[in-house]
Amino acid sequence: MRAHKSRFLALLAVCGVLALAILVSDQNVPSLPQQPERLPAAVVTLGDSTLSGEGGGNYEAGTNGANDDWCHRSPAAAVHQLQLPPGVSRFNLACSGAQAKLVGLQPSPEHAEGSQAARLAELASRYRITDVVVQVGANDDPGFTDAVNRCVQAWARRVPGGCSAQLSKTWPQRVEQMRPKVVSALRDVRSVMERAGYTPQSYSLVVQSYASPVGPEIAPQLQNLSGCPFQTGDLRWIRDTGVPQLSEGLRKAAGAVDARFLDLSRAGVGHEACTGPSPQQGQPQQVPPGQASPAGQGEEWFTRLTVDWESLQYDDRAPHAMQESFHANAAGHAQLGGCLSQFLNDDARRAACLPDRRGDLQAVPEDARVPAP
Numbered sequence: 001m002r003a004h005k006s007r008f009l010a011l012l013a014v015c016g017v018l019a020l021a022i023l024v025s026d027q028n029v030p031s032l033p034q035q036p037e038r039l040p041a042a043v044v045t046l047g048d049s050t051l052s053g054e055g056g057g058n059y060e061a062g063t064n065g066a067n068d069d070w071c072h073r074s075p076a077a078a079v080h081q082l083q084l085p086p087g088v089s090r091f092n093l094a095c096s097g098a099q100a101k102l103v104g105l106q107p108s109p110e111h112a113e114g115s116q117a118a119r120l121a122e123l124a125s126r127y128r129i130t131d132v133v134v135q136v137g138a139n140d141d142p143g144f145t146d147a148v149n150r151c152v153q154a155w156a157r158r159v160p161g162g163c164s165a166q167l168s169k170t171w172p173q174r175v176e177q178m179r180p181k182v183v184s185a186l187r188d189v190r191s192v193m194e195r196a197g198y199t200p201q202s203y204s205l206v207v208q209s210y211a212s213p214v215g216p217e218i219a220p221q222l223q224n225l226s227g228c229p230f231q232t233g234d235l236r237w238i239r240d241t242g243v244p245q246l247s248e249g250l251r252k253a254a255g256a257v258d259a260r261f262l263d264l265s266r267a268g269v270g271h272e273a274c275t276g277p278s279p280q281q282g283q284p285q286q287v288p289p290g291q292a293s294p295a296g297q298g299e300e301w302f303t304r305l306t307v308d309w310e311s312l313q314y315d316d317r318a319p320h321a322m323q324e325s326f327h328a329n330a331a332g333h334a335q336l337g338g339c340l341s342q343f344l345n346d347d348a349r350r351a352a353c354l355p356d357r358r359g360d361l362q363a364v365p366e367d368a369r370v371p372a373p
Contacts, residue, residue: 042128044132044133045078046094046189048097051092070096071095073092102136105117134186137249164233178249182250190205208340209243226304304325348366
């Protein structure tokens with residue numbers, strides 16, 4: 001009888017250990033000795049210009065050229081638009097111009113700030129990270145900024161067929177070459193969180209794509225250096241082909257690491273640069289950095305061609321004098337951030353930012369989407 005009792009007590013002990021192991025595996029935070037349930041909660045954004053707040057103005061000290069740091073983090077950035085419970089901290093690690101390797105654990109050694117994933121690791125030891133949002137890839141093989149510049153050059157030189165005639169041949173391959181680099185960066189993020197004691201179920205990893213900053217529905221008088229110097233066919237290709245293909249590549253990258261996905265590819269339709277009022281004849285647009293065009297019908301969520309004339313006087317700043325061009329402005333960041341906020345507060349695995357009847361962006365779950373016209 002004693003033997004039976006001993007085996008019974010041993011079985012209870014084993015069951016207790018198993019129960020404790022299961023309980024610990026679901027904790028949102030690191031190891032038991034730190035009493036992680038008492039750590040303050042936080043949301044972190046990583047990536048490039050869309051999440052850094054490029055175009056939003058009022059950039060944080062140290063991110064507007066000091067020590068060659070051009071991350072351009074703005075208080076208008078999406079992380080500052082999120083509707084979060086009281087006491088939840090926000091950290092913006094995104095940097096304008098970042099490539100996937102900067103988000104991952106093997107960034108360019110010459111970069112002023114170093115690996116974003118390494119900085120995430122430090123935060124994960126001090127906070128209970130509930131959401132990690134990543135937006136990156138456009139600055140890798142697709143070279144979206146370079147592609148836009150080529151389209152401007154095609155307009156200036158009146159190239160038959162514009163830039164899209166050539167880009168359309170190479171773009172799908174460039175997106176495919178980008179995808180494994182984004183997947184590697186996302187796996188680094190997963191690895192950092194795992195080493196800090198998180199399980200995949202204890203936090204939300206979100207990948208978001210990009211909105212097109214330009215579209216074909218603009219007046220001819222704005223297709224010049226005072227607004228949007230693009231051929232109409234190129235504007236149509238960027239919005240209707242290039243950006244959706246890039247978004248699909250990022251969707252596949254998100255799926256490779258079981259991340260949630262927020263599609264921004266049609267988020268800016270009707271609010272692209274140069275969809276608002278035309279400037280007076282002969283007068284270039286004078287919209288201060290970080291401010292939107294006049295509100296109302298045709299409100300622009302993206303900047304037109306923008307030149308920081310003062311920066312042109314300095315050799316170190318001149319290369320960045322047009323950095324804000326064709327990025328979201330403060331109104332655009334507010335809309336994109338509002339949509340992201342809805343997505344984080346929902347449990348849908350995939351959604352798209354689409355306008356409601358009032359024109360404001362809503363995070364529409366994939367299974368509830370109406371096919372685009």
